[in-house]
Amino acid sequence: MPRIRTVVLVAGVALLTRRAMRRRIDASPLWPLPALAEPVSGQPRSRALRLRVARHESVADGVVQLRLTGERLPAWQPGAHLDLVLPSGLVRQYSLCGDPEDSSSYTVATRLIPAEQGGRGGSREVHEELREGVEVEVRGPRNRFPLADAPSYVFVAGGIGITPILPMLRAVEAAGADWRLLYGGRSRASMPFLEEVEKLGGPAGERVTVVAQDEDGLPDPAAFLADSAPGTAVHVCGPEPLMDAVAAALPADCTLHLERFAPRAVTDGDTAFEVELRRSGRTVAVPADSTVLAAVRAELPDTAYSCAQGFCGTCQQRVLEGEIDHRDELLTDAERDGSMLICVSRARGERIVLDM
Incomplete structure (x- = not known):
């Protein structure tokens, strides 16, 4: 059986086995992939910086790139991301796609997600308000999607998911490593950094396969992965169905490295x-189709929360008893041993006890 290593966008390293889902890629509202979103500002987990937007430019249909400048900025490696605190107080997380050697600027890119496609205003604020000269608060960088040490590489990117992978391509190309990329999107015009990616692939294009859905249909990860050599590290960033398809087709003796852009929330299989809220002396019922946060706030309305998606950490609570199904994208393994984010995580059994 192939070894699957899932790398999620949180602080620390988590290993888990993914279950291949049966959703089709073209049914996903995340194709092309939006930037990971955190609706409002939570508890800072790294020092904040004030950076200036030095450049705001379009790099594809619906995609803008920001160059944020400062002095002696913290170092980062391919796969890292930033938290942007927008003028409204919303927080959005974006993968760094510039040059790690540049200590004077960070570069990120974001796709505009309209409200009718699930957008909640953050991407529009980036597109319309973070113009050149504006100052923005930044936290990070943090990296939960590092480039693996491997003899060869396969990269699979969907839509805006190319952003964390682009610095990886530059790094493996500079190192002379063996690599290939499958890059898919709605259309060539919607795919950011396409020209640079194709140049990195060489004049014959033997290392880069571009699949524009309006011209070529959907990408075929199974065919692309079929001849991968043992020991190949497969890095994937894209909509959930694309990642599931790669996981299902992963060849033996290859490792899988995924970056997830959304937590697992309430599903049809939940119960x-x-x-029990030990300090309050109350017990609340959590329905199969609701969350711990909702049930707790019905009894304790002042319970702190913020993003409600498992990213910010505001609703973290101490667990006194019970096994937790952790679904957040923030806590480290050590933090998960004794606490949970009640906005997304659930009990594995019939009862848990919180220190509330």
Whole structure:
């Protein structure tokens, strides 16, 4: 069986086995992939910087690139991301896609997600308000999607998912490593950094396969992965169905490295359970189709929360008893041993006890 290593966008390293889903890529609202979103500002987990937008430019249909400048900026490696605190207080997380050797600027790119496609205003604020000269608060960088040490590489990117992979391509090309890329999107015009990616692939294009859905249909990860050599590290960033398709087709003796842009929230297979609030002397029921946060706030309305998506950490609570199904994108393994984010995580059994 292939070894699957899933790298999620949180602080620390988590290993888990992914279950291949049966959703089609073209049914996903995340194609092309939006930037990972955190609706409002939560508890800072790294020092904040004030950077200036030095450049705001379009790099594809619906995609803008920001160059943020400062002095002696913290170093980063391919796969890292930043938290941008927008003028409204919303927080959005974007992968760094510039040059790690440049200590005077960070570069990120974001796709505009309209409200009818699930956008909640953050990407529009980036597109319309973060113009040149504007100052923005930045936290990070943090990296939960590092480039693996491997004899050869396969990269699979969907839509805006090319952003964390682009610095990886530059790094492996500079190192003379063996690599290939499968890059898919709605259309060539919607695919950011396409020209640079194709140049990196060489004049014959033997290392880069571009699949524009309006011209070529959907990408075929299974065919692309079929002849991967043992030991190949497969890095994937894209909509969930694309990542699932890669996981299902992963050849033996290859490792899989995924960056998830959304937590697992309430699903059809979830069941109801009880939560005892030990200090309050109350017990609340959590229905199968709701969250611990909602149930707790019905009893304790002042319970702090912020993003409600498992990214910011505001709703973290101490767990006194019970096993937790952790679905957040923030806590380290050590933090998960004894606490949970009640906005997304659930009980594995019929009852848990919180220190509330």
